[in-house]
Amino acid sequence: MTDKSQNINELFEKWILDSEIKLNEESLIKNLLSYLEGQHPEICGKCTPCRDGVIKLETLLKRYQDKTATLKTLDDIEKLTYNLRSSRCSVGLDIGKNMEVVLENHYHILYDPVKEY
Amino acid sequence: MPKITIDNQTLRVKKGTTVIEACKQLGIEIPTLCYIKELNEIGFCRICSVEVEGQQDLVTACNTEVEKGMVVHTDSQQIRDSRKTSLELLASKHRFDCWTCPKDGICEFYDMLKEHDVVFEDFEGGEGRYNDFIPGTGISQDQTKCILCKRCVAVCNDVVTARVLKFIDEDGLNPVVSPTPELSFDETACIFCGECVNTCPTGALQDTLQRNDVQALLEDDEKEVVLQLEPTVYRALEEELGCKEDLEFSEIKRRIHHALHICGFEEVTNASAFTDVYIKKQSQELLERLNSEDKKMLLTSIDPAAVRYTELFQESYVDAISTLKSPHMISGALIKQHYAKTHLNKSPKDIAVVSVMPTPASKHEIAREEHQQKHKDVDAVLNVRELATIIKVKGLALDSLKLRDLDIKLAELNNVHLTFQRSGTNLEEVLKETASTLGVEMPELKYKLLVGKGHKYSEGKLKEAKLKLKDHKLRVAIAIGGSAIKELFKRIESGVYYDFVEYQASNSGCSIIDDSAEELDIPSHDIIQRRMHLLCSELEETAHDTKYLDVLYKEFLNDKNESILYTSYSPKEYTKE
Numbered sequence: 284m285t286d287k288s289q290n291i292n293e294l295f296e297k298w299i300l301d302s303e304i305k306l307n308e309e310s311l312i313k314n315l316l317s318y319l320e321g322q323h324p325e326i327c328g329k330c331t332p333c334r335d336g337v338i339k340l341e342t343l344l345k346r347y348q349d350k351t352a353t354l355k356t357l358d359d360i361e362k363l364t365y366n367l368r369s370s371r372c373s374v375g376l377d378i379g380k381n382m383e384v385v386l387e388n389h390y391h392i393l394y395d396p397v398k399e400y
Numbered sequence: 401m402p403k404i405t406i407d408n409q410t411l412r413v414k415k416g417t418t419v420i421e422a423c424k425q426l427g428i429e430i431p432t433l434c435y436i437k438e439l440n441e442i443g444f445c446r447i448c449s450v451e452v453e454g455q456q457d458l459v460t461a462c463n464t465e466v467e468k469g470m471v472v473h474t475d476s477q478q479i480r481d482s483r484k485t486s487l488e489l490l491a492s493k494h495r496f497d498c499w500t501c502p503k504d505g506i507c508e509f510y511d512m513l514k515e516h517d518v519v520f521e522d523f524e525g526g527e528g529r530y531n532d533f534i535p536g537t538g539i540s541q542d543q544t545k546c547i548l549c550k551r552c553v554a555v556c557n558d559v560v561t562a563r564v565l566k567f568i569d570e571d572g573l574n575p576v577v578s579p580t581p582e583l584s585f586d587e588t589a590c591i592f593c594g595e596c597v598n599t600c601p602t603g604a605l606q607d608t609l610q611r612n613d614v615q616a617l618l619e620d621d622e623k624e625v626v627l628q629l630e631p632t633v634y635r636a637l638e639e640e641l642g643c644k645e646d647l648e649f650s651e652i653k654r655r656i657h658h659a660l661h662i663c664g665f666e667e668v669t670n671a672s673a674f675t676d677v678y679i680k681k682q683s684q685e686l687l688e689r690l691n692s693e694d695k696k697m698l699l700t701s702i703d704p705a706a707v708r709y710t711e712l713f714q715e716s717y718v719d720a721i722s723t724l725k726s727p728h729m730i731s732g733a734l735i736k737q738h739y740a741k742t743h744l745n746k747s748p749k750d751i752a753v754v755s756v757m758p759t760p761a762s763k764h765e766i767a768r769e770e771h772q773q774k775h776k777d778v779d780a781v782l783n784v785r786e787l788a789t790i791i792k793v794k795g796l797a798l799d800s801l802k803l804r805d806l807d808i809k810l811a812e813l814n815n816v817h818l819t820f821q822r823s824g825t826n827l828e829e830v831l832k833e834t835a836s837t838l839g840v841e842m843p844e845l846k847y848k849l850l851v852g853k854g855h856k857y858s859e860g861k862l863k864e865a866k867l868k869l870k871d872h873k874l875r876v877a878i879a880i881g882g883s884a885i886k887e888l889f890k891r892i893e894s895g896v897y898y899d900f901v902e903y904q905a906s907n908s909g910c911s912i913i914d915d916s917a918e919e920l921d922i923p924s925h926d927i928i929q930r931r932m933h934l935l936c937s938e939l940e941e942t943a944h945d946t947k948y949l950d951v952l953y954k955e956f957l958n959d960k961n962e963s964i965l966y967t968s969y970s971p972k973e974y975t976k977e
């Protein structure tokens with residue numbers, strides 16, 4: 284693991300996984316994106332769910348930033364997250380697990396902006 | 401024998417069995433994309449994921465061994481969603497222009513998207529991961545279609561042993577499967593065997609198409625176009641074209657001739673029409689070598705892929721290759737240099753010869769520099785699909801063709817049904833001919849199988865036999881498939897001397913050894929497999945009238961003209977990295 288991704292992992296644990304911390308949409312998405320981007324150097328490119336799934340997750344999260352996210356965006360985020368369980372190694376599996384916790388702890392943050400769509 | 405439960409059914413399987421194989425025993429087919437049994441159990445695509453009780457992560461059926469007490473679910477909603485999601489991800493990096501794609505209708509990826517109900521909005525497809533097109537004279541690669549399954553890499557490395565294709569993952573987010581970047585296939589060690597094309601589940605790897613060149617020839621009023629094909633091609637064509645009626649072979653043949661004639665192929669001949677010439681001349685070559693002081697092994701020159709293998713990897717045996725051209729090139733040369741004048745009343749420059757061949761190596765073969773003489777023996781090589789498309793584009797349906805008498809001048813070169821595979825191997829035919837020249841009986845060949853006892857696609861076959869023809873004691877061998885050819889040369893290097901060897905690089909097409917594709921588990925689309933079988937199938941033999949050959953030998957094939965049957969070989973270079 285590179286130093287950079289190590290730091291991001293710590294940050295991720297502190298800010299994202301902890302359900303006590305109150306995050307707003309903007310900072311959640313920002314932190315998630317920087318976590319996912321920080322994982323890029325670890326991705327080996329062999330398996331589909333991680334290699335292509337992580338990038339796709341980023342694309343979908345960016346839709347929250349452009350205010351184009353819909354309920355389907357969230358639905359797809361959930362599917363891609365679940366699919367990371369079929370990753371080939373711990374890189375994808377860990378990203379998946381972290382994303383699952385985020386979805387559990389901060390679901391409302393992602394749901395609120397899209398619920399009327 | 402561990403006991404396991406799959407979808408509520410319990411069974412015992414051998415230790416070491418993979419989940420996918422265990423499922424097969426219950427009749428459960430797990431979908432796969434990257435998997436080739438024993439050759440590519442790498443778990444890349446993750447389409448075969450299943451749930452195992454007690455495990456949070458999904459498990460890939462293709463490369464996970466069963467464990468005692470395992471409880472597997474192969475078909476939950478979550479599994480279906482996961483497969484669909486992975487397929488959507490692959491599809492999002494794929495360019496869909498199926499109608500122009502060489503794998504249209506025989507595409508595993510397409511079939512799988514269909515089965516899993518993948519919806520276009522969900523994956524926003526359109527762009528390929530890469531847009532490069534890697535050219536080659538025999539095969540090419542369209543990278544907009546690669547789904548990174550690595551099957552081709554496994555086949556090229558472990559079955560063919562040419563090691564041309566690589567999985568390059570320096571950039572983990574955007575790996576690429578290709579030959580060494582910046583090289584065309586001709587600059588690599590590709591032997592154009594086509595095995596990777598057959599195994600690719602998409603249209604990424606493809607035979608290099610020459611249909612447009614042929615269309616141009618057909619439209620050229622100055623040219624008379626002669627098409628040569630093996631009789632088995634008719635059955636394969638019938639399948640491609642779809643014929644409602646169940647027609648006799650002779651009727652199919654007649655209709656296809658008509659269709660081809662309408663398309664502009666003035667003459668259609670049997671590509672095996674001059675097999676006899678090949679056999680006779682090769683027998684002469686064999687006798688010369690047997691009689692010479694410094695004995696020299698003779699390798700057949702029938703398969704251009706095997707020839708290229710030797711030129712690339714076995715420099716010191718290049719002079720062992722028979723200097724005879726391959727049979728369809730011989731036939732092309734004879735048509736242009738002899739029959740053009742005697743039967744068609746044309747000069748060679750006004751004739752174009754097009755061959756329909758089973759391997760892309762023949763497409764490469766006609767581009768070899770050795771064949772760039774004034775009048776090329778063969779102007780273009782099509783595969784069966786390309787020929788079928790030419791007929792389809794004309795809107796010709798075999799069922800409703802209006803038949804009329806055709807003005808055919810080379811009919812005698814068509815009513816020949818003799819093919820190599822079904823009359824014994826070429827090697828056996830040459831030995832028979834040699835025996836008859838020596839005035840002795842041909843002994844029965846008792847082969848010893850050296851490689852291939854397990855009937856595995858990956859290992860190919862290698863067998864040898866010893867025989868005596870008058871004063872000559874011979875040791876002969878037949879090798880099929882890259883790894884068997886490699887083994888053959890290893891044996892030769894270690895001191896085994898063979899007088900005569902027949903070899904073929906592709907082991908998924910028609911085998912020159914007893915068992916054909918049917919018995920091997922070939923990793924390609926079902927329809928590709930079926931068509932390969934058709935190309936190797938037996939045909940009802942019709943009388944084999946050889947009068948035309950007597951005339952040919954008498955009137956044309958004398959010492960002066962014989963040179964058109966021969967070519968030369970030389971070590972070929974390739975870029976390693």
Ligand code: SF4
Pocket residue numbers: 494495496497498499501502503504505507508509510545601602603604
């Ligand atoms: S590879 Fe398959 S899905 Fe892709 S364009 Fe070709 S036929 Fe269509």
Ligand code: SF4
Pocket residue numbers: 539555556560562563564565589590591592593594595596597
């Ligand atoms: S045609 Fe044969 S040698 Fe060439 S890349 Fe494909 S498998 Fe390898």
Ligand code: SF4
Pocket residue numbers: 545546547548549550551552553577599600601602604605
């Ligand atoms: S070229 Fe074909 S076989 Fe090779 S990795 Fe790509 S999709 Fe798979």
Ligand code: FES
Pocket residue numbers: 431432433434435442443444445446447448449460461462463
């Ligand atoms: S088929 Fe099992 S991972 Fe691809």
